[in-house]
Amino acid sequence: MIDWKKFKRPLRYLDNEWNVIKKKANIRICLCFPDLYEVGMSNLGFRIIYHLFNEIEDVSCERAFMPYPDFLEYLKKNKIKLFSLETKTSLDEFEVLGFNLNYELNFTNFLTMLDLAGIPLFSSQRKRIIVLGGGISNPEPLSEFVDVFFLGEFEEKIFSFVEILKKYKSKEARLKALSEIEGFYVPSFYIQENSSLKKIYPYASYPLKKVYVKDLNSSYYPQKWLVPYASIVHDRAYVEVARGCPNHCFFCQARCFYYPYREKKIEVVLKQVENIYKFSGYESFTFLSLSLSDYSYIEELLDIAETLFKKKKINFSFPSLRIDSIERFYQKLKKIGKISLTLAPEAATERLRKRINKRIDWRKFWETKDILKKLPLTHIKFYFMFGLPEETEEDLVAIPQLVKTISKRLEKRIHVSINAFVPKPFSYFQNKAMEKEEELLKKKRLLLHLFGKNKKIKVSISPIKKSMLEAIISSADRRVSSVVYKAYLLGARFDGYREFFNWKIWEQAFEEEKIDYHQYLEEKKQPFFWSHIIWDGKIQS
Numbered sequence: 001m002i003d004w005k006k007f008k009r010p011l012r013y014l015d016n017e018w019n020v021i022k023k024k025a026n027i028r029i030c031l032c033f034p035d036l037y038e039v040g041m042s043n044l045g046f047r048i049i050y051h052l053f054n055e056i057e058d059v060s061c062e063r064a065f066m067p068y069p070d071f072l073e074y075l076k077k078n079k080i081k082l083f084s085l086e087t088k089t090s091l092d093e094f095e096v097l098g099f100n101l102n103y104e105l106n107f108t109n110f111l112t113m114l115d116l117a118g119i120p121l122f123s124s125q126r127k128r129i130i131v132l133g134g135g136i137s138n139p140e141p142l143s144e145f146v147d148v149f150f151l152g153e154f155e156e157k158i159f160s161f162v163e164i165l166k167k168y169k170s171k172e173a174r175l176k177a178l179s180e181i182e183g184f185y186v187p188s189f190y191i192q193e194n195s196s197l198k199k200i201y202p203y204a205s206y207p208l209k210k211v212y213v214k215d216l217n218s219s220y221y222p223q224k225w226l227v228p229y230a231s232i233v234h235d236r237a238y239v240e241v242a243r244g245c246p247n248h249c250f251f252c253q254a255r256c257f258y259y260p261y262r263e264k265k266i267e268v269v270l271k272q273v274e275n276i277y278k279f280s281g282y283e284s285f286t287f288l289s290l291s292l293s294d295y296s297y298i299e300e301l302l303d304i305a306e307t308l309f310k311k312k313k314i315n316f317s318f319p320s321l322r323i324d325s326i327e328r329f330y331q332k333l334k335k336i337g338k339i340s341l342t343l344a345p346e347a348a349t350e351r352l353r354k355r356i357n358k359r360i361d362w363r364k365f366w367e368t369k370d371i372l373k374k375l376p377l378t379h380i381k382f383y384f385m386f387g388l389p390e391e392t393e394e395d396l397v398a399i400p401q402l403v404k405t406i407s408k409r410l411e412k413r414i415h416v417s418i419n420a421f422v423p424k425p426f427s428y429f430q431n432k433a434m435e436k437e438e439e440l441l442k443k444k445r446l447l448l449h450l451f452g453k454n455k456k457i458k459v460s461i462s463p464i465k466k467s468m469l470e471a472i473i474s475s476a477d478r479r480v481s482s483v484v485y486k487a488y489l490l491g492a493r494f495d496g497y498r499e500f501f502n503w504k505i506w507e508q509a510f511e512e513e514k515i516d517y518h519q520y521l522e523e524k525k526q527p528f529f530w531s532h533i534i535w536d537g538k539i540q541s
């Protein structure tokens with residue numbers, strides 16, 4: 001019997017949330033999130049797949065999350081295998097473990113979870129269980145550990161996946177059958193030759209193609225929204241109104257990852273809000289889209305928000321409105337209660353914004369200054385980047401200047417998040433070098449100095465080494481599998497968390513594996529290590 005009082009936030013490990021699904025079925029799948037419960041439960045894709053698997057007859061789907069270090073140590077010390085939330089079944093008893101691998105700095109957590117469950121880490125050593133990886137853009141650094149990746153939006157092929165599980169019983173036959181279906185990538189059926197991939201199983205798909213949901217209106221969306229008892233990062237219900245983005249900012253990976261741009265009809269959105277409200281009781285909703293201002297039915301959406309706020313006191317947040325669209329929506333926004341506004345100009349000068357293709361009309365923002373002042377905003381959050389290609393000192397200095405001016409003129413509290421630019425696969429800037437560490441450190445110091453101390457402005461700049469690691473892993477090839485493994489053995493965990501991130505471990509891992517990590521930070525030439533994947537309708541150039 002585990003004494004839960006001994007652990008931080010034990011509700012992370014207990015089940016019985018409102019709308020939890022407990023089902024008996026022949027095929028048992030566990031969806032695993034290599035981060036804490038509160039982060040995983042805030043991930044929309046994770047929720048969609050959990051509910052959708054459970055909609056399928058013959059399938060039961062449970063969940064597992066990365067345990068916090070105190071509970072992790074307890075499990076190890078007491079030789080208890082990591083178990084699922086719903087039925088406390090050890091992960092090694094499931095047929096399939098589906099991992100969300102959308103964040104490179106969770107890769108060592110992924111290995112930790114397998115190991116905690118007593119499951120061999122290398123795919124070649126696993127006889128029965130299938131480890132499926134999704135949400136990843138460049139899968140190569142995990143090619144040794146994952147049996148099959150899914151490239152793109154799994155909803156589209158989930159039924160084919162289950163059919164294969166029903167039809168074939170051996171792992172080998174299942175993987176062979178999956179590799180012939182668009183979207184599935186079985187890394188062991190390919191070998192890396194220099195920087196390209198060559199298939200060794202003749203029927204495996206090549207090049208590999210990303211799969212996407214064709215029609216968002218008819219695709220599955222969970223309505224019996226799980227309501228956690230523990231607080232989570234985004235403790236509200238989401239209604240996705242569009243997927244993809246019609247803009248083309250050159251640094252952006254999300255645009256390519258969720259390509260093409262698709263919208264949900266307003267009547268479908270309304271129905272989903274009503275149903276989620278009915279089944280979950282949530283009174284806080286977020287309308288999700290990468291760029292809400294571009295949603296064709298945005299006016300109608302604001303009307304819905306206004307009506308439901310008046311009738312039922314339901315709060316809505318609009319996280320991705322463009323700065324220059326506030327004026328257009330002001331009359332409606334002011335009627336829907338307290339809101340927070342998140343704006344991402346990314347660069348503070350017009351010249352640099354043009355260079356990165358971020359289209360914002362700042363004149364409009366200043367024109368709306370009086371309007372913004374009157375809005376019932378709790379705070380405004382801004383996102384900026386530094387270390388962007390062709391950035392000058394003037395661009396850098398402009399960030400604190402602009403934020404201070406906004407804070408003064410609007411008389412609002414401002415949160416600013418500033419991150420070093422990380423060139424990501426499939427983005428337009430995928431071939432760019434990451435700026436040298438010394439330069440980035442200098443720039444970070446300058447930014448902090450220029451911001452100074454200001455009660456109304458909260459600044460956060462992520463550690464440079466952390467961004468570097470993200471850049472290295474995201475554009476790495478198969479050789480880096482051994483580094484991820486070594487870093488795991490040396491104790492790397494929770495690399496995405498400031499308090500646990502330890503660059504020395506990674507440096508040692510690269511050294512011991514005799515791989516110079518600088519090569520992944522330099523400018524890249526074609527073919528890239530991910531060129532075998534068609535992500536954006538064509539092989540990226």
Ligand code: SF4
Binds near residue numbers: 246247249252253
């Ligand atoms: S940064 Fe935002 S607006 Fe620009 S392409 Fe990406 S998702 Fe769209």
